[in-house]
Amino acid sequence: MREGKPANRKRRRTRLPLWRWRSNPNRRRDDVLEAWLLLLVWALMGVGGTIVGLATGNAAEQVFAQQREERITVRAVLLNDVPRAPTSGMGRDLASAQVRWTATDGSAHRGMTLVSTGRRAGSMVRIWIDAQGKLSTQPPTPTRAAVEAGLLGASAALALSGVVFGVGSIGRCYLDRRRIAQWDREWNLVGPVWGHKTS
Numbered sequence: 001m002r003e004g005k006p007a008n009r010k011r012r013r014t015r016l017p018l019w020r021w022r023s024n025p026n027r028r029r030d031d032v033l034e035a036w037l038l039l040l041v042w043a044l045m046g047v048g049g050t051i052v053g054l055a056t057g058n059a060a061e062q063v064f065a066q067q068r069e070e071r072i073t074v075r076a077v078l079l080n081d082v083p084r085a086p087t088s089g090m091g092r093d094l095a096s097a098q099v100r101w102t103a104t105d106g107s108a109h110r111g112m113t114l115v116s117t118g119r120r121a122g123s124m125v126r127i128w129i130d131a132q133g134k135l136s137t138q139p140p141t142p143t144r145a146a147v148e149a150g151l152l153g154a155s156a157a158l159a160l161s162g163v164v165f166g167v168g169s170i171g172r173c174y175l176d177r178r179r180i181a182q183w184d185r186e187w188n189l190v191g192p193v194w195g196h197k198t199s
Contacts, residue, residue, distance in 0.1 A: 028179065028182070030175045030178055030179050030182075033175060034172060034175050037168060037171050037172065037175070038168070038172075040168075041164055041165065041167075041168035044160075044164045045160075045161040045164050045165065048160055048164065049157040049158070049160050049161045049164075050157065052156050052157055052160045053153040053154060053156055053157030054153060055153075055156075056149075056152050056153045056155075056156035056157075057149045057150055057152060057153030057156075058149075058153075060145075060148065060149035060152045060153070061145060061146070061149045064139065064140050064145035064148070064149065065145070067139035067140070068139045068140075068142075068145075070130055070131045071128050071129065071130055071131075071136050071138070071139050072104070072128070072129060073126050073127065073128050073129075073138075074101050074102070074103075074104075074126070074127060074128075074129055075101070075124050075125070075126060075127075076099040076100060076101035076113075076124070076125050076126070076127045077099060077100045077101070077122060077123075077124060077125075078097055078098075078099055078115060078119055078120070078121055078122065078123050078124075078125055079097070079098040079099060079100055079110070079121060080097055080098055080121050081119070081120050081121050082095050082097045082115055082116070082117050082118065082119045082120075083117065083118070084117045084118035093116065093117045093118075094114040094115065094116060094117065095114065095115065095117050096112050096113070096114055097112065097113065097114075097115045097119075098110060098111070098112055099111065099112075099113055099115070099125060099127060101127060101129070103129065103133030104133065105133065107133060109129075109133060109134070109135075111134075111135040112135075113127050113135050
């Protein structure tokens with residue numbers, strides 16, 4: 001005697017990929033609009049995000065390269081003592097101090113900058129100045145600049161993708177509300193007829 005088929009066999013779900021694009025009697029105008037909206041959202045997130053990310057990364061790389069070209073290091077004289085702070089275990093300790101330096105055009109300048117702690121007034125320190133002879137920060141190395149440019153580009157791509165996804169979600173919610181309202185109107189027309197037939 002053969003055993004029957006197991007009662008709990010798995011049901012196979014019928015999947016219709018891209019069903020919104022196929023012509024069928026159940027497809028509504030809002031379904032087609034939703035399909036176009038989804039296509040536009042994914043295209044903008046993929047293509048637009050890539051373009052914005054690359055453009056932002058390249059722009060950042062150019063800014064960092066320009067900073068490396070314009071900024072130079074010069075020797076400056078420390079004008080006040082910078083006492084050594086209690087050790088924090090975080091590496092080199094820095095403190096703000098006043099320094100005096102001579103720019104490349106021979107003009108004398110004063111300003112506040114960060115220097116290593118434990119230095120006495122009159123000691124020489126290295127500072128960075130820009131093309132106008134003003135105090136500046138050390139420009140990023142090529143490796144660090146590439147990493148920062150990559151992070152900026154990825155952030156810009158994610159920001160654009162987030163905005164596009166948000167706008168797309170709002171559009172889908174609007175279409176869902178329209179579909180629910182349409183179903184409600186249709187049920188108000190069909191529901192009473194079905195109610196009379198079943199009573």
